[in-house]
Amino acid sequence: MSNSERFWNATIDELSKGYVYEREEQEYVCLLCNQKFEDGIIYPIDDTLFEARRAVVHHIEATHISVFHYLIKLGKKNTGLSEHQQDLLLCFKEGLTDKEIVKQQNGGSTSTIRNHRFKLREREKQAKVFLTLMNLLDSTQQKQEKLVEFHKGATMVDDRYATTEEEKQKILNTYFKQGVDGALETFPSKEKRKIIVLQNIAKRFEMRKVYKEKEVNEILKEIYNDFVTIRRYLIEYGFLNRSKDCTEYWVKN
Known part of the structure; x- marks a missing residue:
């Protein structure tokens, strides 16, 4: 399961904690960056020994400050919150009084701050009803085709590019005739196909590994002769990040 799928499939309780326990692999996984901590292993951190569960909690605090801070930075597309509402929630999180805010x-x-508090509480009630409705709807839509999910950082992706798993496979078969791990025949011009192709190419790179530009080029050369174009699109569409001097690249969470 990809980190994006793990994040969006998590329950509210799991999201609130910021990690899940994968029973099959016997490891705790950070939902925010996919960092894994194997159960039964002792992790020495800052001169202290942590069991896996405590280690992932410490990791979230040290790396992401808190789950609250991470989630609120996901932006309006994922939270539905305006910048002003995000600022207010941060103030509420800090425990500031209305006068202090x-x-x-x-x-x-x-009185304006109190009104915002009231409206946010109303949104909370609406969200509970909506989640319940979707939960009831899911039980009657099991036969509906599952849509492809993209990672949280992917850009230029909206409802216009909704793609089923079946459509995705057809697109990949069309452009990767030697298999999804093979070379790319041609680079598509249509946006939906372009995104699916780029998502597949991005899987050739390891999470949390930093690549030099030469290493990125070598990987992409095996996929497509115009590797510069592929590299540019991977950055533009939010599948890869790179340093300001363009010397280092890594997969965008």
Whole structure:
């Protein structure tokens, strides 16, 4: 299971903790970056020994500050929150009073802040009803085709590019005639096909590994002769990140 699938398939309780326990692999997995901690292994961190579960909790605090801070930075596309609402939630998280929030924002009134609190509570109620409706709907839609999920950082992806697993396989078979791990025949011009192809190519790179530009080029040369174009699109579409001086590349979570 990819980290994106693991993240979006997690329950609210699992998302709140920021990690899941994979029983088959017997490891705790950070939902925010896919860092894994094997059960039964002792991890020395900052002169302290941690069991796997405590190690993943420590990792989340040290790397991501908190699950709250990570989630709120996902942006409006994933949270549905405006920048102002995100700022207010951060203030609420810090335990600031309405007066302190007004002072921090250099304007407004305490009654306005109270109104925002009320509206956010209303959204919480609406979200519970919506989640319940979707849960009930899922039980009657088991025969519906599953849509392809893209990682949280992927750009230029919206509902227009919704693709079923069957469509995805047809696209991959069309452009990777030697198999999904083989070379690319041609690079598609249509956006939906382009995204599916780039997603497949991105799987050739290891998570959390930093690549030099030469290493990226060598991998892409095996896939397609115009490797520069592929490399550019992987960056533009949010599948890879790179340093400002363009010397280092890594998979975008």
